[in-house]
Amino acid sequence: MAQPSGKYSYYVESRAGDVSDRPRKFLEAFAAVLEHSSYGIALDAYARVGAKCSRCAASCQLYEATGDPEDIPCLRSELLLRVYRRYFTYGGMLRARLFADFSLTDEYLDRMGEQFYRCTACRRCKLTCPFGVDHGLVTHLARYLLAEVGVIPKALVVSVREQLSGVGNTSAIPPAALRDTCEFLQDELKETYGVDVKFPIDVEGAEHVFFPAVSDYLLEPDTLMGNAAVMHVTGGSWTIGTGNFDGINYGLFYSDRMMERICKRVGAEVRRLKGRKVLVGECGHATRSAWLLPNFLGADAPPVVAFLQYTYRALAAGKLPLKREKIPERLTYHDPCNLARAGKITEEPREILKAISADFVEMTPNRTENYCCGGGGGTVSIDEIRAFRTKKMGKRKADQIRATGAKLVVAPCANCKKQLKEVCEDNGLEDVRIVGLHDLVLKCIDFGSTGGRHAE
Amino acid sequence: MQAWLEWARGPAFVFSFVFLLLGLLRHVALTAWEVAHVWRRAGDKKLPLGKLLRTTFLWLLPLTRLRNRFWFGLTSFVFHIAILVVPVFLAGHVALWARGLGLSWPAVPNAVADVLTLVAVVTAVLLLAQRVFSRATRSLSRFQDYALLPLIAVPFATGFLMMHPGSNPFDYQATFFVHVMSANLIFVLTPLTKLSHMVLMPSTQLVAELAWHWPVDSGSAVGRALGKEGDPV
Numbered sequence: 204m205a206q207p208s209g210k211y212s213y214y215v216e217s218r219a220g221d222v223s224d225r226p227r228k229f230l231e232a233f234a235a236v237l238e239h240s241s242y243g244i245a246l247d248a249y250a251r252v253g254a255k256c257s258r259c260a261a262s263c264q265l266y267e268a269t270g271d272p273e274d275i276p277c278l279r280s281e282l283l284l285r286v287y288r289r290y291f292t293y294g295g296m297l298r299a300r301l302f303a304d305f306s307l308t309d310e311y312l313d314r315m316g317e318q319f320y321r322c323t324a325c326r327r328c329k330l331t332c333p334f335g336v337d338h339g340l341v342t343h344l345a346r347y348l349l350a351e352v353g354v355i356p357k358a359l360v361v362s363v364r365e366q367l368s369g370v371g372n373t374s375a376i377p378p379a380a381l382r383d384t385c386e387f388l389q390d391e392l393k394e395t396y397g398v399d400v401k402f403p404i405d406v407e408g409a410e411h412v413f414f415p416a417v418s419d420y421l422l423e424p425d426t427l428m429g430n431a432a433v434m435h436v437t438g439g440s441w442t443i444g445t446g447n448f449d450g451i452n453y454g455l456f457y458s459d460r461m462m463e464r465i466c467k468r469v470g471a472e473v474r475r476l477k478g479r480k481v482l483v484g485e486c487g488h489a490t491r492s493a494w495l496l497p498n499f500l501g502a503d504a505p506p507v508v509a510f511l512q513y514t515y516r517a518l519a520a521g522k523l524p525l526k527r528e529k530i531p532e533r534l535t536y537h538d539p540c541n542l543a544r545a546g547k548i549t550e551e552p553r554e555i556l557k558a559i560s561a562d563f564v565e566m567t568p569n570r571t572e573n574y575c576c577g578g579g580g581g582t583v584s585i586d587e588i589r590a591f592r593t594k595k596m597g598k599r600k601a602d603q604i605r606a607t608g609a610k611l612v613v614a615p616c617a618n619c620k621k622q623l624k625e626v627c628e629d630n631g632l633e634d635v636r637i638v639g640l641h642d643l644v645l646k647c648i649d650f651g652s653t654g655g656r657h658a659e
Numbered sequence: 660m661q662a663w664l665e666w667a668r669g670p671a672f673v674f675s676f677v678f679l680l681l682g683l684l685r686h687v688a689l690t691a692w693e694v695a696h697v698w699r700r701a702g703d704k705k706l707p708l709g710k711l712l713r714t715t716f717l718w719l720l721p722l723t724r725l726r727n728r729f730w731f732g733l734t735s736f737v738f739h740i741a742i743l744v745v746p747v748f749l750a751g752h753v754a755l756w757a758r759g760l761g762l763s764w765p766a767v768p769n770a771v772a773d774v775l776t777l778v779a780v781v782t783a784v785l786l787l788a789q790r791v792f793s794r795a796t797r798s799l800s801r802f803q804d805y806a807l808l809p810l811i812a813v814p815f816a817t818g819f820l821m822m823h824p825g826s827n828p829f830d831y832q833a834t835f836f837v838h839v840m841s842a843n844l845i846f847v848l849t850p851l852t853k854l855s856h857m858v859l860m861p862s863t864q865l866v867a868e869l870a871w872h873w874p875v876d877s878g879s880a881v882g883r884a885l886g887k888e889g890d891p892v
Contacts, residue, residue: 463878497703
């Protein structure tokens with residue numbers, strides 16, 4: 204199962220080496236995607252307007268760390284735009300007739316395969332581009348097309364396979380194990396806080412159907428207990444579905460075809476349970492893929508609530524009973540790109556943190572301009588590129604954390620959490636702890652003598 | 660020379676200017692058609708219109724967007740102001756517009772136009788220097804990125820010499836000819852090069868958002884088109 208010939212810095216499955224005639228297949232996929240999606244409108248504009256001003260270079264944390272021109276967002280996007288111009292515009296086709304112009308080769312595809320997985324699609328560069336060129340979109344599309352010729356990091360494809368044709372979720376947790384875990388978490392909450400917090404399973408007609416990053420059930424029990432505790436004290440109507448309890452969608456990172464299938468499973472589970480809303484746990488990409496649900500389900504797509512939004516609304520409405528004592532340690536907040544870059548969720552977590560923390564400090568820059576953790580775009584799952592992720596991609600993040608002096612970093616995203624832990628380990632920040640937001644909320648909830656409002 | 664100048668100011672100008680207008684109109688029409696096409700097919704018809712308008716407007720007046728690469732951003736901004744104001748609001752040009760179109764508008768004082776003309780030439784040179792000496796920009800640059808800046812400086816430099824015949828070492832009519840023909844060349848090149856951003860720019864934020872709005876079932880449609888529906892993951 205190793206990579207075919209050491210072409211890429213990440214593993215691809217050996218069967219990917221069997222794909223023949225890749226340039227032709229890549230172009231066929233490109234043609235089909237242009238016809239059936241909406242990427243053409245962006246490529247068409249980007250192929251014409253690009254001013255090549257290099258402002259994006261100054262905003263890319265990878266280029267800042269490596270100084271390699273290949274890592275300039277605009278130059279990377281040009282890899283795909285060149286193919287687009289040559290094969291899908293009249294001017295390009297004419298040029299190819301008149302001159303010995305560029306043609307797509309196997310080697311060129313290999314270069315794309317490497318380059319488009321050096322970008323985390325954090326979209327920070329979009330903010331500094333005068334034309335708003337969305338290099339994250341170009342990376343997203345290029346990876347989709349590369350996947351059609353077998354170039355997919357093994358780490359991503361095995362997760363999606365488990366989800367779509369295996370046990371049904373990326374961590375391969377069978378429903379029976381899920382029930383056990385939830386019972387264990389209930390016992391834990393009873394033991395520690397003396398409250399009967401429930402993890403409702405397969406309750407029909409609940410308002411919210413809960414989709415966390417499924418790995419939270421294995422790795423982040425505190426986050427989940429915090430989620431359940433918030434639902435408990437606010438009297439929220441929610442359920443976990445045994446048919447599908449995984450919000451993870453690695454289709455977002457390499458294939459819209461896979462993303463569609465995963466999104467449809469989410470829609471189907473909400474329908475099965477007669478639920479009304481999708482409640483996404485603390486996870487950036489899961490939230491963003493849920494926001495894309497209407498692309499796949501049309502107008503019938505259930506509304507999406509991110510857990511941060513739910514908790515913030517409860518806090519703002521005075522429905523979240525909190526203890527008087529706040530968390531004394533200095534802490535800082537990391538904005539996950541998928542939540543914050545487009546400005547969708549930036550203030551909610553801050554309001555919550557201000558309510559529970561005595562010493563909350565901001566990283567600089569923050570909110571929409573925050574630096575990516577360095578593991579975005581699914582690259583955090585690719586263990587074989589850890590040195591690249593933490594030393595190059597994650598260098599700015601380490602500097603940012605160091606500058607705050609905080610020993611506690613709050614990151615409401617499963618992928619950011621894993622990456623930030625590794626960034627801190629590899630950059631001499633061993634004493635920094637990375638936690639989810641609801642881990643801290645849990646510690647600050649005032650369950651009261653009767654075990655919280657819901658029990659009253 | 661007189662005949663050449665008449666040709667440059669007459670048929671050559673009319674051809675270039677019409678080519679410019681039709682070429683830009685084509686860009687606008689194609690973009691509008693694509694926007695409508697994507698919108699009609701999109702599964703998700705909700706657009707953050709307020710945010711898109713705000714971002715578009717902020718980039719059209721990018722003074723709040725200078726933080727990242729301050730001097731480059733400022734130079735570029737000043738360059739754009741100069742090259743937009745002078746051709747349209749120079750008194751001599753206003754008179755020509757009035758004669759050709761029958762429309763008239765206030766002109767900027769010649770002294771201001773003089774300053775802006777020099778600013779245009781100087782900022783063009785500065786931008787070219789930035790392109791040549793910055794490693795990041797150099798590695799991105801194509802032929803047109805280098806060639807367009809000096810080309811744009813030519814009508815401004817020659818225009819300045821025409822306004823100050825006393826300090827013009829060249830023949831007046833030859834200067835005039837170069838002035839008109841370089842402008843004609845820019846008009847022709849505008850729809851064909853990155854200069855087309857002068858009409859595409861206001862649509863780019865909307866386009867970037869729309870590209871994420873696909874038709875329902877776009878993934879399975881691609882799978883069907885490629886005959887991969889039944890393939891294992």
